[in-house]
Amino acid sequence: MLRTLIAASFCIMPSSVSAQTMSAEDIARQIDERMKNLNPYEELLQDPDPSRRVAAMQIMLESGDRDLVRIATEYGLMAEDVVVQKAALAGLLESEPVLTMMLDASDADLRGWTNTLGGTATPEGFHYYRFDMTGYLEDELCYAQSKAPSSCFITLNSDGIFVEFRRGTGSDFARGKMQITTDGRLEGPLNLDGVSEPVTASIRLFE
Known part of the structure; x- marks a missing residue:
């Protein structure tokens, strides 16, 4: 029975494919x-x-x-x-988009930063922070986010693109210079107070 069905399907296939085949001219016209x-x-x-x-x-x-x-x-x-x-x-x-920053901190301890900022972490060492942008600060010439609406978060000037944010209300800051990558992200090394080595930060700007 199975062989009969397979044979029948092969008999039907050529006419089906033939009916669906388009000429090169047809494709060119559609293009x-x-x-x-x-x-x-x-x-x-x-x-x-x-x-x-x-x-x-x-x-x-x-x-x-x-x-x-x-x-x-x-x-x-x-x-x-x-x-x-x-x-x-x-x-x-x-x-005023919502931005997610990912830190690749497999060799650094960012638990204090992540807990204070309400972020999440994976076992592999990736830390994720959410920032709700709140617009442009005319006096500071930069863009702020909801955790610190009167302070600079992202600054654009002739020297480049800079990110800066505070760990809660304390005196620890994170600072870094970012570049726009070919796949639509802000990326660069981020220096965090209390962390010995810079970590790579990445912010996806569009899907």
């Missing part, structure tokens, strides 16, 4: 059609004029629309121009 129907927002971000591309990105970031913010953020952060990258990051931070 052309899809290219004509590019996402209109992507078209704005691909404008030949660099100033119009940046303006489109900034307007989309300021729109408050989650989908537009995501499209503009991905475009800006993946750009080769550092100025465009920083503009995209600034726009994202002004939208």
Whole structure:
């Protein structure tokens, strides 16, 4: 019985595949059609004029629309121009996102920091902290987060991208200089008071 069913399936297969097969010309026509129907927002971000591309990105970031913010953020952060990258990051931070920082601390004891900040840790030594961004501090020229709404958390300037936060209400600070990676993260060494060696910090900016 099994052999009969297998044989029957092979008899049916050629006509089924033949009915579904598309010619190269058919595929080419569909590609052309899809290219004509590019996402209109992507078209704005691909404008030949660099100033119009940046303006489109900034307007989309300021729109408050989650989908537009995501499209503009991905475009800006993946750009080769550092100025465009920083503009995209600034726009994202002004939208007050929730950011998760991961610390790779397999060789360091961060239990005190993690307990105070209400973070979580894995057996492998990865520590996760949540930061709810609260907007731009005009006087300090930086971006704050809810655990310390009047203090700098992320600073963007001509020297780079810097992260700084306090361990609770104590005198211990964490400080580091970050870079935007090719897969859309802020990453760099973080120095924490009371911890002998820097640990690698990473903040994913989009999925």
